[in-house]
Amino acid sequence: MKLYGDPGSGSTRRVLAALYHIGAEFDFEQIDLFKGDNRTPEFLALNPNGTIPVLVDGGTVLFEASAINFHLAEKFRSDLLPAVVHAGFMETDINAHMRDAIKPLLRNLCIKRFGRLDEVIAPILFLAGPAASYITGTIIDADGGYNV
Template structure:
């Protein structure tokens, strides 16, 4: 069975957990206690020398980095829908994985680290500015379409979603971005959606 090593407050761990659930895949969650430094111990470093969560183990495959794991899951289990093979479609989706590791990380993710985990080495003013930039870009993008690319959910949406939805943890107000809020709600209503601390599951009648 697939094993997912992660931490319950990690948005990157969560996006892999979410993808597994959206694909209907069973997995075993193995907590890596970041606060106790478990990710820096030899046993975990043998899985990922970078000392970062998440790590996914699927039979002989041992994979690190959330975006890379999304690519693996999409191609291994998701067919053409989540990550197409045609060059243009794949390029459009991959662009958002880069955005996740760039602007989203520098913006909402960094602001959350500052406030939630007291990471005072982070430049909060810069993180706030980056947050406003990427949220404005997303809001404009989502004014024209329901999903980031290709007219349906892809791993682009799964990659960008967690730290945008968690932006309030970093004291980033999402109210000025109604199209982003509507997109968050659409993702929450996908079959198989699961939440995490800070991202509630939709209320069903």
């Protein structure tokens, strides 16, 4: 395994902490963002976003610290994940993580595009039904109102 990153990056430190906790053997290549190491063709072939950290594990290339740490914990059966996740119930955690990541982006987009979020929620709820509450975090009241 090889980790590309910068120890000054909080995301890289999160992955390093997981690697050290697990006791995995790995190589580390420092990527100097100020020198543009993350914009070289070789690095962009690993991660087209040009962000760190990046983990290469055999034929698997992962970026984003959460995805890398999830992979490491799953691969090494680490105590970093609860036993129920190892048993195959990881989809819920991934969905929750994605929802938490997408929700603020969606809200900001709605506010930027339409002005007020509450003016946008009603049509979304009407068009998407229960799925809209999953995406927007809106709670539909029993009387048909909504709570952002």
